[in-house]
Amino acid sequence: MKKEEQLREKELLLMQSGQNNTALVEDRSEEWIKHMLIPGLTTLPQHDYDLANALFPEKHGKLPVTRRMYHERLMQKPNVTKSFLIEADDSAVPTLLTTALWVSFGPEVSEMDVSGLVGFFLRYIFVLYRSYSPYKFTYQFFFNCNETTAGSRSSSSKKRSRPDTLLTASGCTFLIGEDKLSSLSDAEADLTEKVRPLSTMFYGELQFILGYIAAGSAFQWLSIGKSGVVTRVGPTFDLSTDVDRCQYLLSIGYAYQLIKKMIDSVPKVRGRHAMFTEDIVGDRTLCFFPDRVKKSVKNFDSFCREMMTGLDVILRAYKARERCPSLPQLMGKKSDNYISRTGTYTVQISPLGHAPILRSEQSIRTMAKNVCEALSVLMRQASFTGMSDSLMLCRYHRSSSC
Known part of the structure; x- marks a missing residue:
């Protein structure tokens, strides 16, 4: 938590630095950020x-600095x-980029x-683009430091099924990342285990999403x-x-623009949930993974009383699904120990x-069937109470971006 607080303090100081300087000059940030956009x-x-070529164009942009x-x-x-910087004024974008290039970090002694x-840097550059570039969209960043314990300085981490970094928008996950202390190969191996083919339902004809590894x-x-x-893709940065660092900051801006294009390309699907995210309502939690959905309900006895159902009724609904390929199937456990x-x-x-997209009458008939x-x-x-659990699970699994 102390490390996270320090980072947030740095971000606040950066933003305040930009605001204080630009209060005295005409803010030309929207003009200056054009030097960082992908050409064509x-x-x-x-x-x-x-x-x-998109992340590292031959004729790359330049970072405006004071x-x-x-x-x-x-x-x-x-x-x-001369290769990566351009002389600018004290507008917000040049001021904030100047501070970002000056920021120093201590030696990395933990995965955190x-x-x-x-x-x-990811959050910082994305905020600049969302604030001052013509490419604007709503997104969420999720960062998860996989330390064994919150205060650990160890290089070891628990093996988890969710990547360290997620960026989601429009109910889809468009960027995932994995961090390690000293090995890019280990980070790549972990990330490879966690990804699955992109669902056509949610990603349409999109050919890729972005990822990164860091060590x-x-x-x-x-x-x-x-x-x-x-x-x-491309070179490894130090x-x-x-x-x-200059090339890295430019590439983050290019990644931002690519993600905006991805968002515009995916089908519009209501109620979908991004990969690796959670939906929490009261004691019920749904975790969405690329190949499955995990549902957990705390205080299950109280839940059953409230919903007027029971485990035996719910298990009958699971059993009925086995005879119907059009319903989601139970995975993992084969015993009754739920x-x-x-x-x-x-x-x-x-x-x-x-x-x-339903491209033919036959596709429409198949879906209706x-x-x-x-x-x-x-x-x-x-029992309708047993059916309610089936309907609820079915609805969430059809809406998950897995």
Whole structure:
């Protein structure tokens, strides 16, 4: 928590720094940020080669910084300055980028430090683009430092099924990342285990989402292909060096613009949930994974009394699903031990989906037949209370972006 608080204090100081300086000058941030946009981006890349060219264009943009920093760096490192920086005024974007390039971080001695370093720059550049670029969209960042304990300085971490970093928008996950202390290969191996092919229902014809791996001060962009294949894209950055940090900051802005294009490309589906996220209502929690949905209910006895149902009725609904491929199927446990010693009920269900576009009469008939079969099975259940659990699970699994 102390590390997280320090990062938030830095972010606050950066934003205050920009506000204080720009209060005295005309803010030309919308003009300056144009130097950081992808030149000529009209369509989404279709292949890894095209994606690399989009994230690292030959004619790359430049980072506008204050005149003072530009001339100081010009004296110290003229080649880097001329290649990646442009002299600007004290508007918000140049001021904040100047401060970001000056920010120093201590040595990474834990996985939490790596997550903090990468997360700081991701959040920071995304805020600048959302505030001042013509590309605006609503998103959520989720950062999760997988330390063994909250205060641990160890390099080891619990093996979890969710990546360390998520960016979600429009009910889809468009960016995932994995952080390690010292090994990019370990981060890539962990991330590869967690991804699955992109669902056509939710991602349409989208060919990839973005990913990254980080270890120490090293950072590498990834492509998560439609089939779930993970591929490294572009160079590996050392964020402790000036030239790599400049390239990294520019590439984050390019990633922001690519994600905006992805959002515009995915089908409009109401009520979907992004991969690796949770939906919590009271004692009930639904966790959405690429290949399943995990449902847990705390105080299950109280839940049953409130819903006028019971485990035996719910199990009959699960049993009925086995005869109907149009209903989500129970995964994992084959025994009747669904309730833990603490009284929490937990099950995992396979997701269902359908093509976002019905291209023929036969497709329409098939979907209508599946819906009728599912409703028929549910209606034959002896108790409406048992059916309610089936309907609720079915609804959430059809709306999950797995």
